[in-house]
Amino acid sequence: MHVALTGATGFLGLRLLRRLLGTHPTVTVLAHAGSDDALHRITRYFELTGSPEAFIAELPRRLRVVDTDLGQPRLGLSGRAFQELADGLGTIWHSAGSINLEGDLPELRHINVEGTRHVLELAAAGHRTPLLRHVSTAFVAGSRRDGVAYEDELDDACGFENAYERSKYEAELLVHAWSRKHGRPALVLRPSILVTDLPPHPELPSHPLLVIERILRDARCAAELAEPAEPREPAESARPAQPAGPGDPGPGGRPLVRTVGHPRGRLNLLQVDHAAEVMVRLAGLTPSGGVDTYHVVHDRDVPVPTVVTLLERLVPLSIDLVAAKPETPSALEALLDFYPGMTAYLAHRRRFDDTRVRTRLGPTAASAPVSLDYLWSGLAPRGRPLAPAPGTAPAVLPSARYA
Ligand SMILES: NC(=O)c1ccc[n+]([C@@H]2O[C@H](COP(=O)([O-])OP(=O)(O)OC[C@H]3O[C@@H](n4cnc5c(N)ncnc54)[C@H](OP(=O)(O)O)[C@@H]3O)[C@@H](O)[C@H]2O)c1
Structure with a gap:
């Protein structure tokens, strides 16, 4: 079934795209209209991370880029283009959003809440009833600073540390309402803070x-x-x-x-590549019929x-x-x-409880420390050695791995 991905140029989205291209012959990239050339940025990511030349050469054929604006009704598309897009999809991955922790609520709601509403409308419009994979965050747990946050919890009892958390919480509420209204399954994936050991590069999104x-x-x-x-x-x-x-x-x-x-x-910090792998594996499980929510987190904080x-x-x-x-x-x-x-x-x-993930995926869900x-x-900027703590030997850095 044909798959579409929002946020494919993002820090997480690029890794999701890599996984999706492993199992789908083509992927529709719902790119950010008005932003820099998505196909070029995606191609640079695969080049910089050492993908085979033959794979890279195939990208223009395998990726169908559709310019969209999350904040606009019908994602900024004409009624006809929106319907055609919806009808062609079997699965929608929604990873786009604003992760601005200091953004104000109206701005974050516009992208994260209204954006999710518009993606849900796309999923509802498709005559093949596309499956929905919604990328949320473990931080919908809000301002509760102690104890355990569970995967089936979703409330605002403790408030939120910032407008970003609130906007992601409100987006999840929309997913639940959509699932109830249409009687459709939805997958909600809640990663913690995503990190990489790939050195910063001006052409790659930063973490x-x-x-x-x-x-x-x-x-x-x-x-x-x-x-x-x-x-x-x-x-x-x-x-x-x-x-x-x-x-x-x-x-x-x-x-x-x-x-x-x-x-x-x-x-809780988790390797972004591992998070993408776990997410795609979770998407391969048989859905319950309602909203299935998973904490995609590290087992050690x-x-x-x-x-x-x-x-x-x-x-x-x-x-x-x-x-x-x-x-x-x-x-x-x-x-x-x-x-x-x-x-x-x-x-x-x-602590974020991830019993569901561990139960369904087993020990392979765990990642390296x-x-x-x-x-x-x-x-650290490329090549900058790790300053040793006084009295210790300098750490050996993995070499920068850009091709
Ligand atoms: N990074 C983390 O540590 C983390 C942790 C937990 C959850 N998450 C969630 O994971 C998802 C992806 O995060 P990320 O780290 O990949 O973020 P990111 O690197 O900031 O990427 C955001 C993506 O959203 C797209 N986008 C932004 N505004 C848009 C708009 N108006 N219309 C269409 N597309 C738009 C961007 O396109 P352009 O690049 O073209 O602007 C980009 O592809 C988000 O939902 C976030 O809440 C992230």
């Missing part, structure tokens, strides 16, 4: 931690703080609180940032202090996790306070 790194770097520049002399010892969960006043430099002369976080906090260490190695800052917001923030801390939707995650300790070296490789 969410890179956005955090840029924000820290920009804030540091904006606060006109001095460059560091030496790297400092990385944060540790047991590190005693360091007395510091607003604007004080941290160890090694690095500007100190006190940010609310939990020393035993943890974040990454401790927040590891993430802090990573950020400290990327940006010349010294980050201290504190229990409450400083009463007299430095200029840099005040700047970073504009990003509460992002820094909130440093205080998270909850996400280590500090792995994360560094996917964030």
Whole structure:
């Protein structure tokens, strides 16, 4: 059955596309109208990640690119083009969206909620009743910071850390309402934070931690703080609180940032290629008939202090996790306070239950550990060695793997 994919040029979408091309002779790419040439970007991804030349040469024939705008009724297509598109589809993967953690609610609703509504209308219009695969996020669990988030939960009882989470929650509600109204099955896939060890490249979409790194770097520049002399010892969960006043430099002369976080906090980070593989395998299971929701997550969380260490190695800052917001923030801390939707995650300790995934896919659903070296490789500019913690040997970096 013919398959269509929204968001095929995205960080996750490119990996989903790679998988879908493994099992489908052709794929319809519902590209972002007005954005850069989708076929060119997709081709560059496959070139840069070393796909065989014969495979790449076939892409123009195997990909049918249709320009669409998620935010517009009928995805911006004429009534006729919309119906023809719908009638030709057996499966729709909806991965497009805005992952702007600091975006405002109207903007995020426009893309993530209205966009999902329009994709659902496409799925409803198709006379072959296409199957729907909706990419959500584990973070629809919202602001609940402790305990366990289960796959069958979907409520707003704890509120949300940011408008992105709320918009994805509202989009999932639409999927449930659509499934009930039309008596159709739907697959909801909830990945956690997706990461890669592929070094950043200007022609590839970046992953969410890179956005955090840029924000820290920009804030540091904006606060006109001095460059560091030496790297400092990385944060540790047991590190005693360091007395510091607003604007004080941290160890090694690095500007100190006190940010609310939990020393035993943890974040779920999953390799994006593994996530795409698991998602496509889940899509191959027999649907229940209603909405089947899966947490596509790592079985081991990454401790927040590891993430802090990573950020400290990327940006010349010294980050201290504190229990409450400083009463007299430095200029840099005040700047970073504009990003509460992002820094909130440093205080998270909850776990995502993925019993359904493990039950259905077995032990092969588990992925390799996400280590500090792995994360560094996917964030550091190409060829930049991992700064060793004092007294340790430099880490050996995987070589940059661009063809
Ligand atoms: N990345 C993560 O860590 C993560 C974690 C959990 C869940 N998710 C979910 O996974 C999905 C994919 O995320 P991603 O990381 O691949 O995001 P991404 O790299 O930002 O890609 C977003 C995709 O959506 C397309 N798009 C944006 N606005 C559009 C519009 N108005 N009309 C049509 N297409 C539009 C983009 O096209 P252009 O590139 O042409 O603009 C791009 O292909 C999202 O639903 C996200 O919520 C992501």
